Structures are given as C-alpha cells and as structure tokens.
Amino acid sequence: MREFIDGATAIVRGALDAGCTFFAGYPITPASGILMQMMRELPKTGGVAVQGEDEIASIGMCIGATLSGARSMTATSGPGISLYSENIGLAIMGEVPLVIVDVQRLGPSTGAATTVAQGDIQFVRWGTAGGYPIIALAPSTLPEAYHLTAKAFQLAERFRCPVFVMTDKELAMSLTTVDPSSFVLPHLENRPLAAEGAPYRYDPADQVFPMHEYGRGRTVRFTGSTHDEDALITKDTPTIDALNRHLIAKIEDHRDEIEMVDLNAEAGANTLVVGYGITARAVRNSVALARQAGRPLSSAIVQSLWPIPETALGKAFAEADRIIVPELNPGLYRREIERIAGGREVVGIERIDGNLISAEQILEVVG
Numbered sequence: 600m601r602e603f604i605d606g607a608t609a610i611v612r613g614a615l616d617a618g619c620t621f622f623a624g625y626p627i628t629p630a631s632g633i634l635m636q637m638m639r640e641l642p643k644t645g646g647v648a649v650q651g652e653d654e655i656a657s658i659g660m661c662i663g664a665t666l667s668g669a670r671s672m673t674a675t676s677g678p679g680i681s682l683y684s685e686n687i688g689l690a691i692m693g694e695v696p697l698v699i700v701d702v703q704r705l706g707p708s709t710g711a712a713t714t715v716a717q718g719d720i721q722f723v724r725w726g727t728a729g730g731y732p733i734i735a736l737a738p739s740t741l742p743e744a745y746h747l748t749a750k751a752f753q754l755a756e757r758f759r760c761p762v763f764v765m766t767d768k769e770l771a772m773s774l775t776t777v778d779p780s781s782f783v784l785p786h787l788e789n790r791p792l793a794a795e796g797a798p799y800r801y802d803p804a805d806q807v808f809p810m811h812e813y814g815r816g817r818t819v820r821f822t823g824s825t826h827d828e829d830a831l832i833t834k835d836t837p838t839i840d841a842l843n844r845h846l847i848a849k850i851e852d853h854r855d856e857i858e859m860v861d862l863n864a865e866a867g868a869n870t871l872v873v874g875y876g877i878t879a880r881a882v883r884n885s886v887a888l889a890r891q892a893g894r895p896l897s898s899a900i901v902q903s904l905w906p907i908p909e910t911a912l913g914k915a916f917a918e919a920d921r922i923i924v925p926e927l928n929p930g931l932y933r934r935e936i937e938r939i940a941g942g943r944e945v946v947g948i949e950r951i952d953g954n955l956i957s958a959e960q961i962l963e964v965v966g
Contacts, residue, residue, distance in 0.1 A: 601778050606770040607632035609741040609782070610700060611640060613748030614672050616784050619698070620646040621669035623660040625653055625679065628712040629768040630702035633674040654682035658699070662686060665695050666813040666821060670752060670790075674700035677719050678709055680726060687761055688727035689823040691846065694799065694810065696755035696762075696790070698748070699723075703767040705953050714953035715768045717876055717927040723763045724905050731843075732850040734857055735763040735905040739879035742781040744770060747902060750785045754857065758850055759807050765904060767927075769877045769955065797828040801841040805852035851906060858908035861900040862915050868895035870965055871919035873912070873936055875901040877955065878925050884958035889965065896965060904932070909939050919943060923964055925956045 610633055614622075622637040624630070634650065641648040647664075651657030654675055661671040675683065680701055690697050701723060705716040723735055734754050738744040744766060751762040793809040798819045800808045811819045820830035825842060827833045850857070863886060874882035879900045889896035899915040901908060916922065922940055924933040925948035933947040948964055950956050 601776050603774055603776050604741065605632065605772055605774050606738075606741055606744045606766060607636060607772065609744040609777075610674075610748045610764065610766070610771070611636040612782065613745040614698070614752070615640060615644060617749035617752035617787055618670050619672050619752065620644075621648075621661065621664035621671040622646070622673065623649040623651050623657040623664075623671075624674050625651050625657050627654075627676050627679050629704055629772050630674045630676050630679070630700065632771060633700060633702070637672075654679040655686065658683045658686040661697055662690055662693070662695050665697055668812045670696070670756075672698040672700065672752075674702065676702050676704050676712075677706050677722070680719060680722060684726050687733075688729070690761045691727060691731050691733070692823050693821055694759040694846075696752075696759055698751045698755055698762055698764065700748070700764045700766065702771045703765065705951070711953055713768065715877065715927060715955065716951070716953070717765075717767060717878065718931070718951075720765065720904060720926075720928065720931045723765065729843075731846045732906055733761055733763060734758065734850065734903070735765050736859070737765045737875040737902060737904050738770065739874075739876055739900060739902075741775055741777045742783065743902065745782040746785060749787070753785055753787050756788070756790050757807065757856070758853070759810060760850065763905075765876060767877050798830050799826070799828045799842075801828065801838075801845040804841070804845045804848040807849050854906050854908070854910065857903050857906060858911045859902035860908050860911035860915065861902060862897075862911070863899075864897045864915065864918065865890065865895045868897040868918065869920040870896055870923065871915055871921070872896065872898045872923045872925070872961060872965070873901065873915075874898065874925055875904060875932065878927060881925065881956050881958045881961060885961040885965070888958055889962060894965075901932075907935050907939065912936070912939060916940060916943060921946065923948065923961065925961055927951065927956065
C-alpha cells in the first residue's frame with residue numbers, strides 16, 4: 600500500500616507516534632498545515648492542541664505544558680522563530696524538553712510566504728543570548744520527516760533542551776507518494792522523573808539529570824535567571840560557571856549520540872557534495888547521474904545540522920580534495936564546512952531566488 604501525503608502529515612505522525620501530548624502554534628505559511636492537522640489528530644489520542652493568540656503565547660504554553668508533564672511541540676516559520684527567541688532562551692536555561700518545527704520560507708522579514716528557502720540554519724543556532732548549544736535536525740524526505748520528528752522528541756528528553764526540526768515549504772507542503780512502511784520509529788523511552796532533591800544539578804557537567812514535574816509533590820521553582828541547583832537566583836561565581844558549563848557540556852560532550860550523516864562514498868571520487876534538507880534530493884540525483892556517466896562522485900547528507908557533526912563529516916572528507924555545498928541561502932552552512940574542511944577547497948552553490956537547485960546545476964560545478 601502507498602499513500603499520497605505531504606511532509607506536514609509525516610511530521611504530525613512522527614510527533615504522535617513519539618508520544619506528543621501537547622501542541623500550540625499560530626497560523627503561519629508554510630507551517631499552518633502542521634497546526635491544522637495537530638488540532639484535528641491530537642485530541643483523538645487524548646492530547647491537547649491549541650491555536651495561540653500569537654507565536655509568543657504558543658511557545659510559552661508549550662514550555663508550561665512540558666513542565667507539567669506533557670511532551671510538547673510547536674511549529675512556525677522564520678518570522679515566528681524571531682518571536683520565539685526569548686522563550687527559546689528560557690527553555691535552554693530552564694532545561695525544558697521541547698520540539699520546535701521550523702518550516703523555512705524565503706526571507707528576510709515576512710519575505711515570501713509560499714517560497715522555499717533554507718535561510719534559518721544559522722538563525723536557530725545563534726538566535727538567543729549567550730550562544731549556548733541547541734540541537735537541530737534536517738529531514739530531506741517524508742520518511743526522514745517522520746523519523747527525525749520522532750527522534751527530536753527522543754533527543755529533547757535525553758538532553759532536556761529545545762530540539763529543532765528544520766524543514767521547508769517544499770517538503771512540508773508538496774504531496775508525495777510514499778510507502779508507510781518506510782516510516783521508522785526510533786527507540787523512545789519514558790521521561791525519567793525525580794521524586795526528590797534539587798531540580799537542577801551541574802556536576803558532572805555533562806550529565807543530564809531527571810526533571811521534576813511542576814505542580815506535583817515538592818515545590819519546585821522555575822526561572823530564566825542565572826540560578827543555583829534549587830533554582831534560586833544567584834551571583835555566586837562558581838555556581839554561575841558550573842551552570843553555564845553544564846548547559847554546554849551536556850550537548851557538546853555527547854555529539855556521538857546526536858551526529859547523523861548519510862554518507863554515500865565511491866572509491867576514486869575526489870569530490871564530495873554535502874547537502875541537507877530539500878537540497879539533499881538534488882545532491883542524491885547528481886550522484887546517481889554522475890555514476891551513470893562513469894564519473895565518480897560522493898555525497899554526505901547531513902541530518903543533524905547542530906551540533907556540527909564534525910566526526911562523521913571528517914570521515915567523509917578523508918578521501919575528498921574538493922567539497923561542494925549547495926543550499927538555498929547565501930552560503931550559511933558552507934562557512935561551517937569551511938571551518939572543519941582542513942584546508943580542502945570548498946565551493947558553494949547558493950540560490951536565493953525562490954527556486955530549487957537542480958542536479959544539473961550541481962554537476963556543472965562538479966565539472
């Protein structure tokens with residue numbers, strides 16, 4: 600059996616199968632399909648879906664629902680991420696598991712609401728004060744949209760942090776024929792809960808400790824300010840240092856659990872094409888066309904954008920002299936590849952006119 604569905608449907612199914620029990624969002628093209636489907640489907644499983652009065656209220660409701668025991672998700676586009684920024688920082692500081700779907704569209708500002716782009720790649724990483732790490736995943740197909748949405752819930756719970764699913768207008772809104780059996784659910788576990796003790800712990804720095812459910816049992820404080828392990832605001836220098844190093848180490852020291860790169864290497868290929876999201880489809884097609892023509896070409900499809908999967912990409916770079924990075928923005932991820940490429944030539948293919956990059960364009964650059 601095959602189905603004719605869009606990416607929004609795959610994302611919603613992934614969230615529901617991962618145990619999502621709360622959703623809040625505000626209508627914004629091209630993410631509105633997720634909101635509408637969650638409002639229709641989530642109550643059927645006993646969950647709650649809310650159309651907030653705006654983006655700020657929507658993500659705030661998700662944070663509150665998570666603290667009271669829900670598995671929460673919200674969905675928006677670039678302008679909404681701008682409004683989410685303060686509450687994303689709150690979720691980072693308060694160590695709140697939360698899934699945020701960003702259905703990217705052409706910017707800046709309101710830009711073009713029904714036009715594809717990949718312009719929020721750096722935005723979600725650096726869009727809050729302090730520069731503390733987040734996790735961001737990027738599906739390129741409907742099965743990946745399903746799997747990586749569910750994976751986002753697993754990672755959010757594991758690391759107690761916001762996790763982004765970076766999709767785009769084309770993937771979310773385009774209808775595609777798909778085999779439902781290709782939707783693979785990752786391993787999921789129930790949220791570990793603490794029954795006693797302080798709500799936060801910073802030693803060892805890289806460890807993630809069980810969270811308390813707010814409103815049940817002992818009184819638990821919550822604050823976005825710098826705080827000690829009891830969530831009391833503090834100016835104690837060693838405590839501040841321990842808190843902030845913990846927020847970094849709990850993600851950076853566990854990159855091996857987060858990194859996901861689909862490497863398709865070919866012996867004798869000295870050119871590697873690195874892609875992600877919707878552009879990865881053209882990357883895969885370019886590799887297939889090159890090999891049909893007897894030209895060796897390798898590819899690396901990045902599914903975990905942040906933290907940068909340096910170990911996995913380093914293996915992909917080992918046989919390459921030249922790296923090509925096609926993306927629908929002004930080279931936002933290319934600069935990250937340049938940083939870790941070890942002096943190899945890095946060539947960008949950037950398109951910011953609202954059209955997709957084709958396999959033929961990639962092959963023109965491959966030469």
